[in-house]
Amino acid sequence: MNNNITVEPFQIETTRTALAVVTHLTATTGVSHRDNITYGEQTLMANYVYNSRSYKTVYTLMDADxxxxxxxEEEDGVLPTLFTSPSGEAFVSVVPYHPDKELEISIPxxxxxxxxxxxxxxPFTGNFMNVVKDTAVFYDKDQWSSEKPDKMLTIVFKDGIIKKKNNIKIPPPAHNKIYVAxxxxxxxxxxxxxWIHRQINEKxxxxxxxxxxxxxHYARDIITCxxxxxxxxxxxxxxxxxxxxxxxTAGTVTRKELFDLGDPIFNTWCAVCIGPGTFAIRFNTEFGNGWMVVRNHQLVELFYSKGVxxxxxxxxxxxxxxxxxxxxxxxxxxxxxxxxxAAIIYLKSDKSKEQKTLFIINRTITTDGNG
Structure with a gap:
């Protein structure tokens, strides 16, 4: 296969403060964010960049500063799902252009x-969760049915190369919260x-x-398990x-209050481990969205877009x-x-291709939560 060609689809503007670095990526016609992962100590994003007639899948690599x-520019497909191999190399699953078939390939x-x-x-519609031994693990829940079994895709590597893919139906109950580490x-x-707590293997x-x-008590999401x-x-x-x-370990539950946000939370996303004992969790409410960082069972920061x-x-x-x-x-x-x-942000618009700018916040959290 050919390597992807280097392109310059964005006008780039960067604002640096003691609190964070905010990078603006502005496309001429439009841009929409599709996916992002950690790649080394960098952020690898997959975006659609629009032109007057269509769009291209574009990967952008950004450092922690x-x-x-x-x-x-991706030459071999759309609908990108980024993931890493057990050795830390960046891979992507894409659907190649074809007039009659919609099949997914996984490639570096x-x-x-x-x-x-x-x-x-x-194509597998789930999310990349993490790596287990020689396997990249993806997980999917049917949002329309609580009865259909959850599904897990495992991509097995050998010597840095994809050896095989396995589609696995998870025994009930369905709609599990998942933690892979x-x-x-x-x-x-x-x-x-x-609450049923299960540990399963990659099979x-x-x-x-x-x-x-x-x-x-109701557990909204897992931080560690x-x-x-x-x-x-x-x-x-x-x-x-x-x-x-x-x-x-005995199953005894202790509740510890963190913070009174004042607004009911609509959604949270899987916690992201960003350091030893340190996890960032995205959330949204009726009035905005943001992220919180929990370190060693203490809330060290909570950023919220409401009112600012x-x-x-x-x-x-x-x-x-x-x-x-x-x-x-x-x-x-x-x-x-x-x-x-790194947090990837865009401005709300009714049409994806009307979004012209992505904002990427890069921030370091110190031991006391002030970065």
Whole structure:
């Protein structure tokens, strides 16, 4: 296969403050964010860049200081899903252009000279979760049905090359919360007022199981999950009161209040580990969106877009400024270097190709939460 060609689709503007670096990527016609992952200590983004007739898939590599290293135009497909191999190389699953078939191929993002174009498979709609041993793990839940089984895709590598793909149906219950770290896969689901905690292997086989009684507490998302150590779950109440549920190895649950946001949370996304014991969690509400960082069961920062042009740290009052009257949408978040993150943001628009600018916030979190 040919390597992707280097392109310059964006006008780049960077604002640096003590709080963060904000990089503006502005396209001539339009841009929409598709995906992002950590690549080394950098951010690798997949975006659609529009022209007057169509669009191209473009990968942009940015360092932890907000500097764009390069952008590359994908020649072999659309609908990109980025992931990393067990050795940390960047890969992507794309759907090649074809008038009659919609099949997905998984290929390196860079250095394709020694890669033969693989046969396509039926596209997998889930998200890349992490790497377990020699396997990249993806997970999918049917948002329209609580009865259909969850699905897991595993892409197995050997000597840095994709060896095979496995599509696995997960035994019930469905609609699990998932945590993949330290070569382990953990699932959590409430059934009849009991929480079922399972550990499965990369073949989808159950390794361990326990039932947890959390009383009236509801776990919105997993921060960490383990049978051997204390698990940490994010919870909230209808009025926006955030809390942690700490579950010890015996199954005893301790609730620890974090912060009163004041607004009910609509959605949260999987926690992203950005350093030792440090996790960033995206959220949104009726009035805005943002992210919180939890370190060793302590809230060290909480940035929220409500009422400001940008994001305000509700713990300190400091604001990362993005001057605009339009609503900001937090579209992605990933780790860069240790204890640092990148957040990808765009302005709300009714049409994707009317979005002309992406804003990427790069921020380092210090031990006391002030970066």
């Amino acid at each position: 907000g500097t764009v290293i390069n952008s590359y 993002v860079f250095n394709r000279e020694q890669t033969e174009k693989p046969k396509g498979n039926r 330290d070569n382990e896969i953990h699932l959590l689901r409430e059934v009849n007022e009991q 989808g086989e159950e390794v361990k199981r326990r039932e947890l009684d959390m009383g009236r 383990s049978f051997e150590e204390t698990s940490c779950l994010l919870a909230d109440e209808e009025n926006g009161l955030l809390a942690l549920l700490l579950v010890d 042009q940008g994001y305000k740290n509700l713990l300190t009052g400091e604001v990362i400024s993005i001057p605009t009257e339009d609503k900001l949408i937090l579209s992605g978040l990933n780790k860069t270097r240790e204890n640092a993150l």
